[in-house]
Amino acid sequence: MVQDKSWGSRLFDGVNIFLLAIVGIVTVLPFIHVLAGSFTTVGELARKQLVLFPTEFTLDAYRYIFTTNTVMKSMGVSIFVTVAGTVFSMLLTVLMAYGLSKRDLRGRSAIMFLIVFTMLFNGGLIPSFLVVKSLGLIDSYGALIIPSAMSAFNLIIMRNFFQNLPEGLEESAKIDGAGSWGILFRIVIPLSMPATATISLFYAVSYWNTYFQAVMYINDAGKWPVQVILRQIVILASALTADTSGWGEDVLPPAQSVKMAVIVVATLPILIVYPFLQKHFAKGALLGSIKG
Amino acid sequence: MNHTSAQVKALPRLSRKEGLAKSLMKNGALYFMILPGLLYFLIFKYLPMFGLVIAFQDYKPYQGIFGSDWVGFAHFERLFSEPMFLNILTNTLVLFVLNLVIFFPVPIVLALMLNEVRQQVFKRIIQTMVYIPHFMSWVIIVSISFVMLSMDRGLINELLVAAGFEKVNFLMNPDWFRPMYILQIIWREAGWGTIIYLAAMASIDPQLYEASRIDGAGRFRQIWHITLPSIRSVIIVLLLLKIGDVLEVGFEHIFLLLNAMNREVGEVFDTYVYLAGLQQGQFSYSAAVGFFKSFVGLALVIGANWLSKKFGEEGIY
Numbered sequence: 001m002v003q004d005k006s007w008g009s010r011l012f013d014g015v016n017i018f019l020l021a022i023v024g025i026v027t028v029l030p031f032i033h034v035l036a037g038s039f040t041t042v043g044e045l046a047r048k049q050l051v052l053f054p055t056e057f058t059l060d061a062y063r064y065i066f067t068t069n070t071v072m073k074s075m076g077v078s079i080f081v082t083v084a085g086t087v088f089s090m091l092l093t094v095l096m097a098y099g100l101s102k103r104d105l106r107g108r109s110a111i112m113f114l115i116v117f118t119m120l121f122n123g124g125l126i127p128s129f130l131v132v133k134s135l136g137l138i139d140s141y142g143a144l145i146i147p148s149a150m151s152a153f154n155l156i157i158m159r160n161f162f163q164n165l166p167e168g169l170e171e172s173a174k175i176d177g178a179g180s181w182g183i184l185f186r187i188v189i190p191l192s193m194p195a196t197a198t199i200s201l202f203y204a205v206s207y208w209n210t211y212f213q214a215v216m217y218i219n220d221a222g223k224w225p226v227q228v229i230l231r232q233i234v235i236l237a238s239a240l241t242a243d244t245s246g247w248g249e250d251v252l253p254p255a256q257s258v259k260m261a262v263i264v265v266a267t268l269p270i271l272i273v274y275p276f277l278q279k280h281f282a283k284g285a286l287l288g289s290i291k292g
Numbered sequence: 293m294n295h296t297s298a299q300v301k302a303l304p305r306l307s308r309k310e311g312l313a314k315s316l317m318k319n320g321a322l323y324f325m326i327l328p329g330l331l332y333f334l335i336f337k338y339l340p341m342f343g344l345v346i347a348f349q350d351y352k353p354y355q356g357i358f359g360s361d362w363v364g365f366a367h368f369e370r371l372f373s374e375p376m377f378l379n380i381l382t383n384t385l386v387l388f389v390l391n392l393v394i395f396f397p398v399p400i401v402l403a404l405m406l407n408e409v410r411q412q413v414f415k416r417i418i419q420t421m422v423y424i425p426h427f428m429s430w431v432i433i434v435s436i437s438f439v440m441l442s443m444d445r446g447l448i449n450e451l452l453v454a455a456g457f458e459k460v461n462f463l464m465n466p467d468w469f470r471p472m473y474i475l476q477i478i479w480r481e482a483g484w485g486t487i488i489y490l491a492a493m494a495s496i497d498p499q500l501y502e503a504s505r506i507d508g509a510g511r512f513r514q515i516w517h518i519t520l521p522s523i524r525s526v527i528i529v530l531l532l533l534k535i536g537d538v539l540e541v542g543f544e545h546i547f548l549l550l551n552a553m554n555r556e557v558g559e560v561f562d563t564y565v566y567l568a569g570l571q572q573g574q575f576s577y578s579a580a581v582g583f584f585k586s587f588v589g590l591a592l593v594i595g596a597n598w599l600s601k602k603f604g605e606e607g608i609y
Contacts, residue, residue, distance in 0.1 A: 012511040016408050023402065024421035027483065030436045031424070033447060037439075045445065096329030099322040106319075111326065114333060121590045123340025124582030125562065126569040130346075131339050150332050180321035209429030212544050216570065227431040234435040235548055256445050263435050270427050277427060278420060 031267070038062070038260035045256055061261035070221075071229055071262060077141070078208060078225040082269075085145040085207040090200055093155050098184050100155075101162035115152045125216075132217055143217035144210060144225065151206070154199050161195040162188060201277050208269055226266045234259045347580035360576075367580035376564070384560045387541040390474045392534060398478055399485030400527065404515055406486060407493045422483025433480050434548040437472065438463060464553040473549060473558075477542070488530070492523040529600055536596035539589050561585040 032052055037045055038061050040054040065071045100108055122128075128147065137143040165188065173183050189196060211227035218224060224232075237259075316323055347367055349360040371377055402422070409415040425433060440447040441462040449459045462468045500518050509517065543562035550558045559567075561581060569578030 006510075008510055012408070013410070016405055017411075017414065020405055020409065020414075020418050023405075024418040027422050027425060027479065030440060030479075034436055034439060092329045092332060095325040099326035102319070102322055105322055111330060114330075114338070118333060118337040120593055121341070121586055122337065123342075123344050124579065124586055125565050126575055126579040126582055127340035127343030127346065128336070129570065130343055130575070131336065135335075147336050149336075150329060152333075155329070180319075180325070184325070205427055209431070211429060211431050212547065227429055230431050230435055231548065235431070235438055256439065256442075259435070259439050263432060263439065266435075267428060267432055271424075274424065274427065278423065 034260045034263050038257055038264045040257060042255055042257055061255075061257040064258055065261050065265065071226070071233075071265065073222065074224050074226040074229040075265065077223060078227070078266075081141060081144045081210070081225055082204050082207040084141075085149070086200055086204045088145055089149050089151075089154075089203040089207075090196070092150055093158055093199065093203075094184075094189065094196065096150075097155055097158035098162055098188060100159045103163070115155060119152050129216060138217055139220050139223065141223065144213050145207070147217075148206070148210070148213060151203070154202055158192075158195060158199055161192055165191060197276070201273060204273070205270060205277070226262075230262055230266045233262050344579060344583050346576050347583045349576055351576040351579070353575070363576075367577045368584065370577060371581055371584060376559075379556065380559055380561055380564050383557060384539060384541055386470065386557075387473065387546075387560065388538050390470060391477065391541065392531075394474050395477050395481070396531065396534060398482045400489055400523075402482055403486035403489035403493065404519060406490060407519065408511065408515070419483070419486075422486070424483075425480040426484035428480065430480075430542075430545045430548055433476055434545070437476055441472070464551065466554045466557045469549065469554040469557045473546070476545065488526060489523055492526045493519060496522045528603060532596040532600045536593035537589070538592055539585050 029052075036051045036054050039057055039059070040051050041056040041058045041060070044054065044056040045051060099105065100111060102108065132138065132143055132147050137146065169187055169191070170183050173187050178186065209227060210225060211231060214223075214225050214228045215231075218228075343357065346357060346360070348362060348364060349357070350363050351357070351360045406415055406418065409418075438446075441449070443449055443459055443461055443463075448462070452459060460468070462472060496519065501514055504514050504518060539561060541560055543560070546558055546560055547563055547566070550563060562585070565578045565582045565585075568574045568581065
């Protein structure tokens with residue numbers, strides 16, 4: 001390929017790279033500011049506006065978080081919901097996707113229609129709330145997992161992946177006397193590790209990020225996940241609305257560095273899995289656009 | 293083992309006539325695998341759809357769906373006559389137009405810029421940076437914004453003061469609700485939105501660019517005459533998809549931004565359902581509001597899909 005080395009083209013490249021660098025930096029700058037701010041003394045935060053690197057390093061904000069029960073407890077809730085939820089979701093999704101990947105299964109297209117239709121129309125907030133309530137899930141961790149256990153989108157991605165596996169492999173296993181369960185667990189799942197890992201991460205991220213389910217279904221503040229606590233500490237306290245239920249009246253709004261530290265703690269797990277996510281997500285995002 | 297394989301091969305394929313019963317027998321394990329997931333969809337997706345009948349009732353929790361009185365379209369009539377209705381509709385449409393006019397082009401421009409980068413390492417670094425916010429919950433996105441916009445030592449207000457301006461109460465001032473909303477969407481989703489365009493651009497034949505260069509086309513002309521036309525169908529499909537989603541302006545996001553001061557510009561259908569239903573306990577009325585929203589949404593998606601096929605583009609589903 002002949003490279004265009006004209007003056008205009010080089011200028012274009014230069015400006016383009018400069019602008020993209022600014023876009024990239026502006027995107028991550030708020031995260032860096034919050035991370036640095038969480039390690040900074042209140043005094044330094046007050047003196048300097050844009051803190052990107054703490055010069056007066058301190059762990060006070062974190063010490064405060066770790067000694068107050070609320071944040072730590074909510075982290076525990078979030079970790080439990082994420083782990084248990086991901087396992088539960090994957091179990092349901094893999095089993096159903098595998099069953100639906102069999103082209104000659106009777107009733108398959110009817111079930112697929114039922115699933116796709118849920119992406120277009122839903123009963124909405126109130127009827128869903130009434131179903132969850134009548135199942136007795138209010139104020140239980142199950143309310144954070146079971147009502148959102150499956151995503152039609154993830155299910156279809158998984159089914160498409162299974163459908164594209166070479167059929168010959170399953171045939172030979174069948175000849176060796178393996179049943180559907182044996183084939184699924186000994187052949188199909190080991191062959192589908194990339195897809196399984198991707199979908200697991202998608203589920204894990206969505207469980208970790210759940211907050212509205214908890215606002216709706218969990219009244220007991222001791223069972224709130226970290227996202228809800230974050231909302232209490234940062235959003236409701238910052239806006240200083242009348243809706244500060246959960247804050248005792250004698251408690252002052254937390255200091256800026258404490259807010260930042262809570263944000264960091266709630267963000268960290270996502271940043272840890274981000275490299276793994278990044279390896280697969282583009283593929284996942286594109287798979288979703290393929291018609292099933 | 294040989295005779296087993298012969299038996300397996302000898303089994304005739306089920307014809308339609310042989311019925312569900314036989315298929316169930318033969319594929320029992322497969323149906324058993326589908327069952328839990330199917331139950332999930334029936335209980336948590338279809339049961340609520342059935343539950344929408346309360347929109348036509350005067351639902352009382354202690355009387356239940358089967359014991360409550362029927363009121364026909366009374367709740368819908370009330371919705372359309374509420375002064376709030378026009379306000380909510382306006383808010384929803386304004387936020388939708390912001391999404392369409394301000395947000396929608398951003399990923400396209402960003403993808404075009406990324407596509408022009410020749411240094412692959414630099415391109416990958418920028419992509420890594422701009423994809424990050426997509427994985428953060430709305431709580432985190434809004435929290436970080438609030439910490440930076442706060443009147444109490446927020447970065448932006450401190451910078452404003454340092455530059456000699458007055459502090460601005462971004463979080464409470466209704467005028468700042470919409471800019472804040474759209475900027476947060478751009479921050480979180482612009483990078484992620486480039487993926488589908490970049491994939492479409494990757495399949496453009498490089499010879500097209502080479503030929504245009506020989507004809508003396510500059511970089512902007514190449515983008516205008518080669519890259520953009522090549523991703524035209526992707527843009528149209530995504531645009532129609534967006535139009536089908538007019539009423540989905542981001543409930544989880546808006547719910548976090550709302551406070552007593554900015555409700556007049558921020559209240560949309562979903563937040564109104566939450567307010568009327570879960571906070572004020574008007575189950576039937578708010579179910580009717582939700583039903584109206586879902587129904588219009590469904591009609592819009594089907595309409596958008598029909599349009600997309602009419603334009604000769606691939607349908608959405």
